[in-house]
Amino acid sequence: LLANVKREALTAGTQLWTGEKTLKYLAETVYGGSSSERSKWPATLRTMLDETDSLGLTPKESYQLALKALGGCVWYLQRCLLDQQVLSLATFEEYVPLDEHREATETIAKRIDDAARAKRFMVLDSITLNNLKIVGSEGSLVDRMDHCCSKFGKRLLYNWVCAPSCIKEEILQRQEAVTELIENVDLLQDVRQILGQLPDMERHLAQIHGFGLALRDHPARRAILYEEHVYGKKKMRDFIATLKGFQSLLPLPQMFASVHSQLLVRLTQKANSNPAGVFPSMEKQIEFFESSFDHEKALKSGSIVPEKGLDTEYDAIEQEIKDLNAELEAYLAEQSKFFGCTVKYFGNDKKRYQLEVPEGRAKKATGDYTLEGTKTGKNATKRFHTEETRRFLKQMMLLEDRRKSVLKDLARRIFERFSRDYDMWKGCIELVATLDVLTSLAEYARTEGLSCVPVLLSKDETIGGKSFIEIEEGIHPCLSSEAAENFIPNGTAIGGDGKANLVLLTGPNMGGKSTLMRQVGLLAVLAQIGSRLPAESCRMTLIDRIFTRLGASDDIMAGHSTFLVELNETSAILKHATADSLVLLDELGRGTATYDGTAVAGAVVHFLADLKCRTMFSTHYHNLVDSFHEDPRIALGHMACMVENEEGDDPTQETVTFLYRYTDGACPKSYGFNAAKLAGMPTAIIKRAYELSKTVEKEALKRKILMKLLKQAPQNEIKDLVVKLKSFQF
Numbered sequence: 001l002l003a004n005v006k007r008e009a010l011t012a013g014t015q016l017w018t019g020e021k022t023l024k025y026l027a028e029t030v031y032g033g034s035s036s037e038r039s040k041w042p043a044t045l046r047t048m049l050d051e052t053d054s055l056g057l058t059p060k061e062s063y064q065l066a067l068k069a070l071g072g073c074v075w076y077l078q079r080c081l082l083d084q085q086v087l088s089l090a091t092f093e094e095y096v097p098l099d100e101h102r103e104a105t106e107t108i109a110k111r112i113d114d115a116a117r118a119k120r121f122m123v124l125d126s127i128t129l130n131n132l133k134i135v136g137s138e139g140s141l142v143d144r145m146d147h148c149c150s151k152f153g154k155r156l157l158y159n160w161v162c163a164p165s166c167i168k169e170e171i172l173q174r175q176e177a178v179t180e181l182i183e184n185v186d187l188l189q190d191v192r193q194i195l196g197q198l199p200d201m202e203r204h205l206a207q208i209h210g211f212g213l214a215l216r217d218h219p220a221r222r223a224i225l226y227e228e229h230v231y232g233k234k235k236m237r238d239f240i241a242t243l244k245g246f247q248s249l250l251p252l253p254q255m256f257a258s259v260h261s262q263l264l265v266r267l268t269q270k271a272n273s274n275p276a277g278v279f280p281s282m283e284k285q286i287e288f289f290e291s292s293f294d295h296e297k298a299l300k301s302g303s304i305v306p307e308k309g310l311d312t313e314y315d316a317i318e319q320e321i322k323d324l325n326a327e328l329e330a331y332l333a334e335q336s337k338f339f340g341c342t343v344k345y346f347g348n349d350k351k352r353y354q355l356e357v358p359e360g361r362a363k364k365a366t367g368d369y370t371l372e373g374t375k376t377g378k379n380a381t382k383r384f385h386t387e388e389t390r391r392f393l394k395q396m397m398l399l400e401d402r403r404k405s406v407l408k409d410l411a412r413r414i415f416e417r418f419s420r421d422y423d424m425w426k427g428c429i430e431l432v433a434t435l436d437v438l439t440s441l442a443e444y445a446r447t448e449g450l451s452c453v454p455v456l457l458s459k460d461e462t463i464g465g466k467s468f469i470e471i472e473e474g475i476h477p478c479l480s481s482e483a484a485e486n487f488i489p490n491g492t493a494i495g496g497d498g499k500a501n502l503v504l505l506t507g508p509n510m511g512g513k514s515t516l517m518r519q520v521g522l523l524a525v526l527a528q529i530g531s532r533l534p535a536e537s538c539r540m541t542l543i544d545r546i547f548t549r550l551g552a553s554d555d556i557m558a559g560h561s562t563f564l565v566e567l568n569e570t571s572a573i574l575k576h577a578t579a580d581s582l583v584l585l586d587e588l589g590r591g592t593a594t595y596d597g598t599a600v601a602g603a604v605v606h607f608l609a610d611l612k613c614r615t616m617f618s619t620h621y622h623n624l625v626d627s628f629h630e631d632p633r634i635a636l637g638h639m640a641c642m643v644e645n646e647e648g649d650d651p652t653q654e655t656v657t658f659l660y661r662y663t664d665g666a667c668p669k670s671y672g673f674n675a676a677k678l679a680g681m682p683t684a685i686i687k688r689a690y691e692l693s694k695t696v697e698k699e700a701l702k703r704k705i706l707m708k709l710l711k712q713a714p715q716n717e718i719k720d721l722v723v724k725l726k727s728f729q730f
Contacts, residue, residue, distance in 0.1 A: 020057055020058060023049070023056065026041075026074075084210075085209070122163065122525070123546075128548045131518070141526075147441075147447070150196070152429060152433045153437055160437060160529045173530075175532075177530075178530060180264060181438060181439060188446075198245045199238075205242065209422060211239075230302070232301075232411070233302035236411075239418070243286065246282060255268070265277055266278055268431075292414070310414075343356065358379070370384060450534055455540075463496075468493070468540065469494050469520070490660075490661065500633055500634050502616075502617060504619065506622070507640075508639065508675075512639045521548065543581065546582045548583075549569045566591055579612045579613055583616070585604070585617045587618055597621065605634065622669075636664065639662060640662075640663045641656050641671070649690075650690075652686055673689065
């Protein structure tokens with residue numbers, strides 16, 4: 001997706017760490033290096049450690065490069081001050097490349113066997129995502145169908161569209177859930193209202209986890225925050241918003257109590273009420289944090305003053321302060337009795353607890369009382385300190401320092417306590433995100449009036465075990481409702497019983513060939529995420545990968561010409577396509593000489609026909625049509641048009657009306673002069689080009705007739721003809 005982004009290589013050793021340096025850093029700063037701590041390392045990392053090294057600082061030989069790559073990532077995270085926050089989540093997954101480097105000409109039989117192995121996701125590479133405009137800005141497939149209410153739901157929808165499911169049962173469960181939501185509009189709208197009020201809980205959860213870290217090397221322990229109260233308020237705001245978000249989800253089990261969809265039951269029901277449900281019971285945890293501190297005060301101050309029972313250390317200090325205050329009150333009563341009048345405490349901070357005595361009674365003070373000050377005037381008083389008040393002051397200041405220290409770390413400990421149930425909170429968010437995507441698919445189908453539920457089959461359920469895709473009256477899914485009303489729907493049938501797996505597509509320039517190919521690819525993507533389709537019907541076997549070679553462009557930064565870019569994209573198809581793939585090739589070979597381009601295109605058609613993957617191959621090379629028109633592996637199709645004044649010698653008088661309808665058979669011409677006329681080229685240029693094209697056509701026709709005659713003539717007559725030609729004097 002980011003092919004044009006500038007890249008800067010990392011320096012080996014200092015930036016791109018070795019595997020040993022990476023493991024040493026993880027052991028020293030995150031996970032611990034002792035044998036007891038190593039058992040708590042993420043399971044994925046443990047599998048990469050050499051068992052013969054008791055210290056656990058040596059990677060297995062096969063994982064040297066993987067840990068070296070991880071080291072580069074850790075260095076960058078460290079540079080961004082995110083290493084502790086991300087690595088402490090301990091969420092690692094081993095990346096296994098989807099493709100193996102293999103020679104295309106040697107592996108057709110092997111790939112036909114490999115296609116049967118189970119794959120979880122359809123593969124869409126960056127070229128396909130761009131060519132089909134699946135993601136991006138306005139007008140993309142995601143933009144068109146996104147009705148998600150939450151930010152984390154939008155991210156999951158993006159993931160679904162970029163990696164559609166290849167598991168039939170999973171797709172069928174999504175279809176069932178979407179259908180039930182469409183049929184129950186009140187439930188759909190109620191749950192969307194709840195989801196629409198949720199904050200970005202997924203990101204907040206990761207941030208709260210970072211706030212609660214107590215690692216000694218965490219950046220927060222070294223940071224000097226000049227606006228700490230502002231930072232504290234933001235943390236409180238995100239934390240309380242997340243709590244309220246989880247609280248608003250508590251009614252979901254009751255709302256969905258009567259649903260029948262297996263997937264909806266799993267997403268919304270608790271295991272104690274329905275064994276199939278996995279929705280967490282989190283009422284106790286939410287109640288604990290709701291009652292632990294005053295949320296309004298926390299939002300205003302940016303700090304937490306806990307309620308009793310939240311923090312034992314804080315409670316102990318508060319109890320000691322309470323006991324000390326009781327001693328202070330008792331001592332004050334004792335002094336009032338001694339002086340025979342009302343005695344009060346005076347002062348603040350370090351001068352607190354001075355005994356303020358009316359001047360008339362102060363004469364009773366003995367040598368144990370130290371005079372600290374006087375007040376003259378009408379209500380004159382004297383102020384004293386005693387050994388007891390000094391002891392009270394010292395004790396109180398120590399307790400207040402301890403309380404301040406505890407409160408300073410209390411917010412972190414609250415966040416840490418919240419993160420103890422990280423897996424539960426994370427699991428809940430994942431369930432709600434899935435529910436949000438399903439409601440989005442239901443809303444998309446409901447607002448667009450989509451009724452086609454695609455029928456998905458495994459190859460075992462087809463005649464002869466052949467892959468196929470059949471679409472009736474399909475419409476491009478990226479069109480707006482207004483544009484779709486004027487769009488001409490098209491049906492497509494590729495593969496299956498008695499049908500060719502490769503369609504050679506011809507037709508006039510601007511006739512809709514590329515649009516049809518993109519439409520087929522996008523409808524296949526929608527079908528495998530569980531969505532309804534803008535079509536009358538759709539039947540297909542699962543697609544493991546969609547390959548596209550559409551449009552024409554060069555790569556200036558890489559020094560690649562248009563033709564080389566085409567061949568690079570085609571090379572990936574030839575190396576990695578299987579019998580379960582969908583290949584969309586548009587006008588391959590146009591970036592070089594006609595004969596070279598035709599030869600390359602013909603060789604690719606042969607290969608894909610042998611592979612038996614579902615293929616749409618558009619071309620303006622009509623020699624290809626002549627070469628393959630009798631090949632049973634290949635079907636011919638074209639985008640229909642209506643032509644007027646075609647027989648005349650003036651191409652500018654020719655009128656081509658595009659019907660935008662896919663039709664069986666080949667189109668005899670590409671009607672390029674009509675495109676030139678529409679582009680506004682000078683009439684004289686068009687006429688001259690027409691004359692030259694007629695000359696070229698005549699020469700080609702002569703060669704074609706000659707070759708046909710030579711093929712039919714006896715060999716001895718051909719030899720005599722060659723002898724006579726040699727005898728001619730030129």
